[in-house]
Amino acid sequence: MDLLKAGFKEVKDAVTTKKISAVEVTKFFLARTEKLNPKLNAFIKMSDTALEDAAAIDKKISQGETVGPLAGVAFGIKDMLCTKGLRTTAGSKMLENFIPPYDATVVTRLKNAGVVVLGKLNQDEFAMGSSNETSYFGKCKNPWNEDYVPGGSSGGSASAQAARLAMGTIGTDTGGSIRQPSSFTGIVGVKPTYGRVSRYGIVAFASSLDQAGPMVSSVEDAALTLEVICGHDKMDSTTSQKPVPEFSKNLTTNIKGMKIGILKEYEKGVLHPDVEKTYRASLESLKKMGVEFVDVSVSLTEFAVPMYYLISASEASSNLARYDGVKYGFRADFKDLSSMNLDDFYSETRGQGFGTEVKRRIMLGTYCLSSGYFDAYYNKACQVRRMLRDQYVEAFKKCDAILSPVTTSPAFKLNERSKDTLAMYMNDIFTTSTNLAGLTGLSVPFGLSSEGLPIGMQLTGSHFEEQKILNIAYALESVSDVKGKTPHVF
Ligand code: GLN
Numbered sequence: 001m002d003l004l005k006a007g008f009k010e011v012k013d014a015v016t017t018k019k020i021s022a023v024e025v026t027k028f029f030l031a032r033t034e035k036l037n038p039k040l041n042a043f044i045k046m047s048d049t050a051l052e053d054a055a056a057i058d059k060k061i062s063q064g065e066t067v068g069p070l071a072g073v074a075f076g077i078k079d080m081l082c083t084k085g086l087r088t089t090a091g092s093k094m095l096e097n098f099i100p101p102y103d104a105t106v107v108t109r110l111k112n113a114g115v116v117v118l119g120k121l122n123q124d125e126f127a128m129g130s131s132n133e134t135s136y137f138g139k140c141k142n143p144w145n146e147d148y149v150p151g152g153s154s155g156g157s158a159s160a161q162a163a164r165l166a167m168g169t170i171g172t173d174t175g176g177s178i179r180q181p182s183s184f185t186g187i188v189g190v191k192p193t194y195g196r197v198s199r200y201g202i203v204a205f206a207s208s209l210d211q212a213g214p215m216v217s218s219v220e221d222a223a224l225t226l227e228v229i230c231g232h233d234k235m236d237s238t239t240s241q242k243p244v245p246e247f248s249k250n251l252t253t254n255i256k257g258m259k260i261g262i263l264k265e266y267e268k269g270v271l272h273p274d275v276e277k278t279y280r281a282s283l284e285s286l287k288k289m290g291v292e293f294v295d296v297s298v299s300l301t302e303f304a305v306p307m308y309y310l311i312s313a314s315e316a317s318s319n320l321a322r323y324d325g326v327k328y329g330f331r332a333d334f335k336d337l338s339s340m341n342l343d344d345f346y347s348e349t350r351g352q353g354f355g356t357e358v359k360r361r362i363m364l365g366t367y368c369l370s371s372g373y374f375d376a377y378y379n380k381a382c383q384v385r386r387m388l389r390d391q392y393v394e395a396f397k398k399c400d401a402i403l404s405p406v407t408t409s410p411a412f413k414l415n416e417r418s419k420d421t422l423a424m425y426m427n428d429i430f431t432t433s434t435n436l437a438g439l440t441g442l443s444v445p446f447g448l449s450s451e452g453l454p455i456g457m458q459l460t461g462s463h464f465e466e467q468k469i470l471n472i473a474y475a476l477e478s479v480s481d482v483k484g485k486t487p488h489v490f
Helices: 008-016 021-042 050-060 106-112 155-162 178-184 217-228 273-288 298-323 341-352 355-367 373-393 422-428 432-436 466-478
Strands: 043-046 074-078 114-120 168-173 187-192 211-216 258-265 292-296 401-406 440-449 453-460
Touching: 008 021, 008 050, 008 217, 021 043, 021 050, 021 074, 021 114, 021 155, 043 155, 043 217, 043 466, 050 114, 074 106, 074 155, 106 114, 106 168, 106 217, 114 155, 114 422, 155 168, 155 178, 168 178, 168 187, 168 217, 178 187, 178 453, 187 217, 211 217, 211 292, 217 466, 258 273, 273 292, 273 401, 273 440, 273 453, 298 355, 298 373, 298 422, 298 432, 355 373, 373 432, 401 466, 453 466
Parallel strands: 074 114, 074 168, 258 292, 258 401
Antiparallel strands: 043 114, 168 211, 187 211, 187 440, 401 453, 440 453
């Protein structure tokens, strides 16, 4: 079996029929990570127990016990998700030494399904960024070309997955952080509907927007992961009671007659020629598959980026107040605590513990929430957000899914935008409205740029309509230009 290509099902079947052991699979990916990670900086912490965990699965199999649907599948986890006994930093100095006493629900469910956790993946600090350049643990590289960013904030997940340092990875998406890096690295990334996946044990950035999801090598593997991680969790009251479909069993490339919405507002934007070409090619392919195109309008998408940065920064300023140097996390080194005043204690600790981008968001958010500005900024943004959601609900009465690019350009070079905050924020122009409206969205690799970098197409689905976008992605994947292509590190 070729572990560089094998899907989850193939590996699970081979492990359960003892053609290969979970230990062998784990060893393969650990060795590959040891070889390639120094170049990519995708993993920032390896698990000390991966081989033991794999051996436990093999033991169960040899004793005839039942194992989960992902038995022996090796995963990397974004460092936003708590992992019991395994350092979890959210990419920040603030949590440099934090070892969680419990697993996030997503991690528990993956482990119960038989997944072996290899280690933790690099990311932008507290998931704030689009290039993985704000990580306290250093930049992460795009395995297709190491001069380029892998995207962000789930840059480590994207880089590790594209280079096949793991069979699957988990990312989080607050405004595009699963879809954008997936597009930049040629993998499949799904942001589930808000409420589909439990946020319990995930470091909170903007609680009304955050969702975790798969970043994997194929649509089928994404469907298989979703089946495991989705569903109600009593530890997160925002999770839905809706039953979780058997996404993988319902996959079909027959999408004839499906209605695909084209957003009028997105047609106006200026696209990089390679993205434009890929987008047009995807329309062409879908047409051949017999879909029907429908023009739809969601006029408030025009305000998605400012709305997103205002709301997410406000929620972040509140969520990140917990990092005070008292309860846990980093504390500045004080000579004499007894003579210290509390404000100085906080500001010294927080001043040293957070990076520049995180501080910018906290200041922006605190400003928007302060009395006198709350109504004018935060409340106004929340009202417009509700209207945006309503506009999408209307649009989805006319179509099954909306097709668009993920970003206006392919992956950019390291350092190219790190000093230009606005250019970095504008990268999220096509992705943030999905989160604001609580919808589901994904990126599926479809084209290659003139420099040989992958370009993904975005499908946005109505609430709890993951199956529809998975099926359209499955159809696109079958004719994708990226199919069978691998980054040069292979
Ligand atoms: N790039 C966006 C930001 O910096 C999105 C981040 C995310 O989805 N976590 O906020």
